[in-house]
Amino acid sequence: MEKRRIVITGMGCISPVGNSVETAWDSVKKGRSGISEISLFDSSDLNVHIAGEVKDFDPAAFGIEKKFLRKMARFSRFAVAAAKQATEDSGYNKESLKKEKCSVVFGSCMGGMEALSEGFNKLHSTNADRISPFTIPLMLTNEAAANVSMSLGLQGFSWTMGTACSSGTDAIGLAADLIRAGRCSICITGGTEAPITKFSIASYDSLQALSRQFNGCPEKSSRPFDRDRDGFVMAEGSAVFVLEELEHAKERGAKIYAEVAGFGSSCDAYHITAPLKDGSGAAIALKDAIADAGITPEEIGYYNAHGTSTFINDMAETQMLKSVFGEYAYRINISSTKSMTGHLLGAAGALEALFCVKALNEGFLPPTINLDNQDIDAGCDLNYTANKGIEKDIEYAASASLGFGGHNSCLILRKYTDL
Incomplete structure (x- = not known):
């Protein structure tokens, strides 16, 4: 039996090098680093002062209403924003997707780390009664997939892969397999992460996994395969794809970017x-x-x-x-x-x-x-x-x-x- 071909018809991203596909791609083409000094918290008492932060991110620009923000962790905001970019790029909208057999598969390693950190800090600085009732739902790794499903009104599979740094890749692979198996015709898939908190940086640094030697020149810190490398640089963001079965995409006249071949x-x-x-x-x-x-x-x-x-x-x-x-x-x-x-x-x-x-x-x-x-x-x-x-x-x-x-x-x- 001939294998069903799975193609990419939409893409979106929020990243340290740009908050759209074209700006991010332009940055990496030009060899431009998105790594800078940490601004999300005071890192002065840590060994690590640098990260790949998302800059100038405005949830409202992606249709995320202010009333939903307190119920949506940072990694979920990134996912929803990138998913909206990807679906619009594919030619779909909320109403047209509802007519399709569409699923959501996301990868995330850390989930809502800022919610966990804030809850922990409140517990130890005040008392347990001051912890937000949203702490648990905000920190769960499945929250991103759930929010993407809710934002687009999708009631199909809504799954989360948690395989550490392989999560996003595994999510895309699983999404392609779901379509090949005939369980859905379309899948919104990718990865999302917002791990830059004081707790996360300190924890990874305790593993001696993070770069310490380039705090004074952040753009030089991530140097794979170089003799002077001394650890990775933590970063945040999201990238999302719309996957479809080839014939389904052709029938609706979709532009096709590439094929998920293996x-x-x-x-x-x-x-x-x-x-x-x-x-x-x-x-x-x-x-x-x-x-x-x-x-x-x-x-x-x-x-x-x-x-x-x-x-x-x-x-x-x-x-x-x-x-x-x-x-x-x-x-x-x-x-x-x-x-x-x-x-x-x-x-x-x-x-x-x-x-x-x-x-x-x-x-x-x-x-x-x-x-x-x-x-x-x-x-x-x-x-x-x-x-x-x-x-x-x-x-x-x-x-x-x-x-x-x-x-x-x-x-x-x-x-x-x-x-």
């Missing part, structure tokens, strides 16, 4: 935070995605790396690429857009998939910035598209996400052709 997912089954050093667990996800797409590894023209700027991840991911691609690993174009956005955790894979779609459509591969001294001694000796993007027409792009708990996932995206 998806793979795996688990290292090794350690709660550290990846397998040889990348063998992640290799399973990439190989499965390639097999699902029905292509050879050499057909992939661009690989958007998880590339967090931590010593272990960058080394392990490079080893994984060598094991899957062999000699071709030295010829494929690789880059980590986290060098500009920071790490959006559960939303990272969705935003990076969006950049892959733009790369397919425009024939331009974004750079890994801050790659001044490639870490050859650690085995990071591949072509990471250092500091300047390149023009190159490609048919397939891969985007991988590797998360705590050993969760790995990969998408293969294809330039759309009506064949």
Whole structure:
């Protein structure tokens, strides 16, 4: 039986590098960092003072009424805003979507962290009676999917993936599988995250996971595969897609951005935070995605790396690429857009998939910035598209996400052709 083809017909994003698809893409094309000093709280007593914050975000600009804001956590606001961008981009609206068999699948790692932090602070500074009754619903990771469903009046599946930093990628893969299985015709899917709180920064820093050495020059802090990398930079935002079955999209005359050609997912089954050093667990996800797409590894023209700027991840991911691609690993174009956005955790894979779609459509591969001294001694000796993007027409792009708990996932995206 021929596999049903799943295509992307709408996209939206809220991110540290721009609050629309075009502004975000323009930033990464130009190698412009969205990382800056933390403004959301006073970080002066922490070791880390930098993050990839969303700037100039106005919920009202996306039709989110003020009366709903106190019932909607920051990560949900991002999701609703990006979902509205994506649905409008696809040619749908609330009324037309109600007539369709439409589902929602989102990924989030941290949920409403600011609600948890505020509740905790009130508990210890005043008393339990002062804690908001909205604390629990605001902090739940499923709240974003629920709010997107409510904002669009969708009563189909409304699911949340919680696979750490693989959440957004897994959500898109699951959404495609739902459509292939005939459970829905359309799916609003992606990832969202708003983890920049004092509690979160301090907690990740206690793991020695965050960059500390570049507080004075934030734009230089995220430097995947570079000798001087010292940890990732926490970031926030959301990226959302409208997925449809191909024939459904063609029947309504939709513009088609790209095809979700393959998806793979795996688990290292090794350690709660550290990846397998040889990348063998992640290799399973990439190989499965390639097999699902029905292509050879050499057909992939661009690989958007998880590339967090931590010593272990960058080394392990490079080893994984060598094991899957062999000699071709030295010829494929690789880059980590986290060098500009920071790490959006559960939303990272969705935003990076969006950049892959733009790369397919425009024939331009974004750079890994801050790659001044490639870490050859650690085995990071591949072509990471250092500091300047390149023009190159490609048919397939891969985007991988590797998360705590050993969760790995990969998408293969294809330039759309009506064949």
